[in-house]
Amino acid sequence: xxxxxxxxxxxxxxxxxxxxxxxxxxxxxxxxxxxxxxxxxxxxxxxxxxxxxxxxxxxxxxxxxxxxxxxxxxxxxxxxxxxxxxxxxxxxxxxxxxxxxxxxxxxxxxxxxxxxxxxxxxxxxxxxxxxxxxxxxxxxxxxxxxxxxxxxxxxxxxxxxxxxxxxxxxxxxxxxxxxxxxxxxxxxxxxxxxxxxxxxxxxxxxxxxxxxxx
Amino acid sequence: xxxxxxxxxxxxxxxxxxxxxxxxxxxxxxxxxxxxxxxxxxxxxxxxxxxxxxxxxxxxxxxxxxxxxxxxxxxxxxxxxxxxxxxxxxxxxxxxxxxxxxxxxxxxxxxxxxxxxxxxxxxxxxxxxxxxxxxxxxxxxxxxxxxxxxxxxxxxxxxxxxxxxxxxxxxxxxxxxxxxxxxxxxxxxxxxxxxxxxxxxxxxxxxxxxxxxx
Numbered sequence: 001x002x003x004x005x006x007x008x009x010x011x012x013x014x015x016x017x018x019x020x021x022x023x024x025x026x027x028x029x030x031x032x033x034x035x036x037x038x039x040x041x042x043x044x045x046x047x048x049x050x051x052x053x054x055x056x057x058x059x060x061x062x063x064x065x066x067x068x069x070x071x072x073x074x075x076x077x078x079x080x081x082x083x084x085x086x087x088x089x090x091x092x093x094x095x096x097x098x099x100x101x102x103x104x105x106x107x108x109x110x111x112x113x114x115x116x117x118x119x120x121x122x123x124x125x126x127x128x129x130x131x132x133x134x135x136x137x138x139x140x141x142x143x144x145x146x147x148x149x150x151x152x153x154x155x156x157x158x159x160x161x162x163x164x165x166x167x168x169x170x171x172x173x174x175x176x177x178x179x180x181x182x183x184x185x186x187x188x189x190x191x192x193x194x195x196x197x198x199x200x201x202x203x204x205x206x207x208x209x210x211x212x213x214x
Numbered sequence: 215x216x217x218x219x220x221x222x223x224x225x226x227x228x229x230x231x232x233x234x235x236x237x238x239x240x241x242x243x244x245x246x247x248x249x250x251x252x253x254x255x256x257x258x259x260x261x262x263x264x265x266x267x268x269x270x271x272x273x274x275x276x277x278x279x280x281x282x283x284x285x286x287x288x289x290x291x292x293x294x295x296x297x298x299x300x301x302x303x304x305x306x307x308x309x310x311x312x313x314x315x316x317x318x319x320x321x322x323x324x325x326x327x328x329x330x331x332x333x334x335x336x337x338x339x340x341x342x343x344x345x346x347x348x349x350x351x352x353x354x355x356x357x358x359x360x361x362x363x364x365x366x367x368x369x370x371x372x373x374x375x376x377x378x379x380x381x382x383x384x385x386x387x388x389x390x391x392x393x394x395x396x397x398x399x400x401x402x403x404x405x406x407x408x409x410x411x412x413x414x415x416x417x418x419x420x421x422x423x424x425x426x427x428x
Contacts, residue, residue: 089278103280106317120345
């Protein structure tokens with residue numbers, strides 16, 4: 001299994017946590033989003049991933065893109081602890097939580113979007129930080145409200161880490177990167193501490209990747 | 215089962231197609247995104263959906279948000295034709311196709327995002343159309359490439375409509391709304407015609423909803 005990713009990508013970070021939780025080994029290819037005009041834009045990489053985005057997973061003839069699709073596939077075909085619950089209603093709530101982040105937060109702070117705001121709207125760093133801050137705080141506040149509607153638990157949805165935690169932690173990392181204050185989100189903050197104390201999450205952190213750059 | 219939606223919302227449109235394909239009946243509550251300062255922002259609706267976005271589905275005590283989570287739940291618990299394939303690899307490719315649209319296209323053209331671009335970056339209609347055009351064409355071109363890597367088929371992934379088609383058709387509707395030329399995307403265009411000829415898709419069209427406004 002070969003995984004094409006980039007240390008700072010939230011989507012790749014999600015997949016790394018999932019690999020670690022499942023205990024799945026993989027070979028890694030770094031796709032540097034800022035070198036060579038963006039290595040994700042080469043014809044070779046576009047043949048794997050026509051969106052020219054990371055991550056991509058290859059196993060045999062199968063090529064998979066989109067982090068949530070990759071993680072559900074891993075969960076369905078690989079042994080190891082389940083990342084989604086068995087109950088259909090709860091599973092739908094876990095997926096919805098994950099999609100709050102993967103649909104309505106992360107794509108708005110993607111490199112290509114920030115580049116567009118700079119080039120076409122003349123956005124400076126302060127404007128970019130405000131833009132990211134708006135969507136990140138709104139999204140994580142919605143996550144906090146979804147959690148608050150449930151009984152207290154160690155992880156987002158119960159006593160073991162799963163898809164919701166896998167999406168939450170990289171988004172909290174991005175919040176810090178864009179200097180977004182989320183200290184008002186107490187459940188999110190507590191669960192983040194719990195997750196980051198686990199090797200599966202800590203080893204997946206951008207700073208622990210072979211392509212890390214300060 | 216009660217469905218809270220809005221005629222023009224892509225995410226609600228997806229769910230309507232899924233309801234129709236599954237043959238599921240539901241009661242409808244219109245959440246008008248532009249009336250009363252946005253009916254999605256009322257405390258009552260936020261209690262159902264902390265993101266203040268449509269759609270929301272209620273069945274008994276279960277409250278579900280996020281269209282893809284709602285559609286997978288419907289597919290798992292309701293009778294009727296399956297909207298996702300049985301094979302895990304193919305299912306992952308269908309989910310990835312859906313997520314290209316639901317994560318990387320649609321959230322960028324959402325009302326709240328366009329409002330932000332107007333208010334904070336002074337974007338006029340031409341600038342908004344260019345913004346939407348960039349993400350819609352990029353995303354649908356990636357969809358076309360994903361389809362082109364597969365054998366010809368009547369629908370996106372085989373001989374029956376499913377999750378990929380459910381996401382594609384509302385996005386093509388939005389492309390027209392934002393005057394995005396996608397005539398170069400031949401498979402997308404052909405599948406759109408095929409889908410729109412089916413009652414399940416035609417009945418779900420925004421103009422056939424009780425809250426439709428020209």
